[in-house]
Amino acid sequence: MFTRFSKGVLPLALFAAIFFCVTVASAQSNSNAAETGLGRNCDDPNTDKPNVACDADSLAVLSGTKVKLTASGRGSKGEPLEYMWRADRGRIFGKGSAVEFDTAGLAPGKYDVLLMGRGAKCNPMTVVKTIEVIGCPPDLRLVASNVRVNAGDVVTVSSTGVPAGFGLRWSSTDGRVTEGNGSIRIDTAGVAADTIRVSASSFDVPDCSREITIAVVKPPVILPDIMNFPMTGGRLNNANKAVLDDVTLRGERDIQARIVVTGKSTATERKGLAKVRAENARNYLVSEKGVDASRVEIRTQEGTAAEGGIEIAIIPPGAKMP
Numbered sequence: 398m399f400t401r402f403s404k405g406v407l408p409l410a411l412f413a414a415i416f417f418c419v420t421v422a423s424a425q426s427n428s429n430a431a432e433t434g435l436g437r438n439c440d441d442p443n444t445d446k447p448n449v450a451c452d453a454d455s456l457a458v459l460s461g462t463k464v465k466l467t468a469s470g471r472g473s474k475g476e477p478l479e480y481m482w483r484a485d486r487g488r489i490f491g492k493g494s495a496v497e498f499d500t501a502g503l504a505p506g507k508y509d510v511l512l513m514g515r516g517a518k519c520n521p522m523t524v525v526k527t528i529e530v531i532g533c534p535p536d537l538r539l540v541a542s543n544v545r546v547n548a549g550d551v552v553t554v555s556s557t558g559v560p561a562g563f564g565l566r567w568s569s570t571d572g573r574v575t576e577g578n579g580s581i582r583i584d585t586a587g588v589a590a591d592t593i594r595v596s597a598s599s600f601d602v603p604d605c606s607r608e609i610t611i612a613v614v615k616p617p618v619i620l621p622d623i624m625n626f627p628m629t630g631g632r633l634n635n636a637n638k639a640v641l642d643d644v645t646l647r648g649e650r651d652i653q654a655r656i657v658v659t660g661k662s663t664a665t666e667r668k669g670l671a672k673v674r675a676e677n678a679r680n681y682l683v684s685e686k687g688v689d690a691s692r693v694e695i696r697t698q699e700g701t702a703a704e705g706g707i708e709i710a711i712i713p714p715g716a717k718m719p
Contacts, residue, residue, distance in 0.1 A: 445473040449514035449522040453498075457529040459560055460505070461601035463490075464498040464528055472516020481513045498528060501601055505532035533605035534558050539597060545612040548585055552611055554595045555580035564600040569593055588613050621657075621716050622647065627706035631673035633681060637707065641678060644709050645686040655712040656682065656693045661702035670705065671697040678707050 449470035458464055468480045482489050486508050488499040498510050507529050515521040536558025546552050556565055556579055567576055571593045572583035581595060591613055598606035626640045633641070648654055660675030675695040682688040698708075 445518040446520045447472040447478055447514050447516040447518070447522045449478065449512065449524050451510075451512045451524045451526045453526055453528065456527070457531055458500060459534060459563055459602065460503050460530050460532070460599075461501045461564070462560075462562065464500065466496050466498055466510060466512070466526065468494045468512050468514060468524075470514050470522070473518055474516070476516045478514040478516050481515075483511045483513075484508065500528070500530050503530045504603070505530050533599065533602050534560060534563065537605070537607055539595065539607045539609040541595070541609055541611055544610070545614060546585055548588055548613050548615050551582055551584050553580055553582050554597075554609060554611075556597055556607070565597040566600055567595070567597050569595045583611070585611075585613050591615070616715070621713070622711040623708065624710075625706060625708045627704055628674055629705070631670055631677060633677055637678075638681060640707075640709070641681050642686065644711065645682060645688060647711050648688055648692070651711075651713050653714045654692070656688065657696060657710040657712060658682075658693060659696040659698055659708040659710075661698040661708060662700055662705045663702055664700050666700070666705050668700065671699040671702070674705075674707055678709070 447470055449468065452467045452469070454465040455462070466482070468478075470478050472478060480492075480494055482492075482496050484498060487503055487510075488501075489510070490497045490499060498508075500508070507527050510526045510528060512524045512526065513521045514524070538557055539554055540557055542553040543550070554567075559565065559579065565579070567574070567581040569581065569583050571588045571590050572585050575582040575584075581597075583593065583595065585593070593611050593613060594608055595611060596606055596608040624640060624644065626637055628634075628637060644656065648656055658675050658678045660671040660673065660678070662671035662674070672695075675697055679690075679693050679695050682693055683690045
């Protein structure tokens with residue numbers, strides 16, 4: 398005979414009383430017609446109790462852990478026992494002499510598991526095993542492969558001090574996230590913020606979480622070098638050529654830099670003048686100063702500029718084109 402009670406079914410006192418009554422009924426069904434009362438097996442409820450022991454593989458566990466419980470014992474005549482288990486909180490899985498006490502969802506504290514053993518005599522023996530549920534692992538912390546990374550790098554954050562089977566939920570405030578076994582990888586490409594916060598929280602233990610901050614270093618913003626000079630017509634004068642000579646020298650310092658020449662004209666100037674100005678400036682740079690033509694781009698701002706002339710932008714590698 399075996400019965401397993403789950404959470405919230407009966408209080409422990411009523412559980413014991415029912416077990417005792419079932420024992421009496423079983424003893425009476427096996428007696429002869431001459432016997433009366435409780436029967437020979439229950440003539441003294443204070444004697445002939447079985448010896449019962451309960452062992453646990455651990456007495457202090459983290460919430461969510463399953464504790465293995467094992468019952469052992471013999472009746473007063475050496476006979477094997479029947480066992481019944483009960484817990485007011487948590488869940489019991491299994492039956493007989495070996496069960497598991499599941500602590501999932503239990504807050505930190507101490508919880509009793511009750512074991513009853515009964516042999517041929519109807520007098521049961523009760524043993525209580527107390528299991529302590531511990532809260533957040535005291536050594537839990539997060540470790541990053543690097544706490545300061547360049548934008549575009551991939552950083553890995555892992556957990557330490559986590560017991561086997563202790564699940565963590567990961568999150569990151571930015572970046573592309575890939576979760577692994579007890580860790581998280583964050584690709585920082587495109588991250589706008591200067592820092593990202595990575596956190597891990599327990600699936601089972603309330604308010605059990607850890608956080609680490611990763612600094613994301615952005616490359617310096619490279620700006621183009623822009624120069625302007627006015628023109629009254631379309632031809633270059635000596636002052637204009639002096640500016641273009643300076644452009645040539647700056648371009649020689651960085652042969653990968655691009656040069657954007659923009660010809661500008663106002664609404665009162667003749668149509669096409671902006672293009673003429675841009676082409677004349679490019680031709681001077683290429684033909685007179687030997688600048689590679691593939692590095693020079695011309696643009697026009699026809700009839701909309703506040704002042705007619707030339708704008709030259711030197712664009713180093715990595716700088717955004719205007």
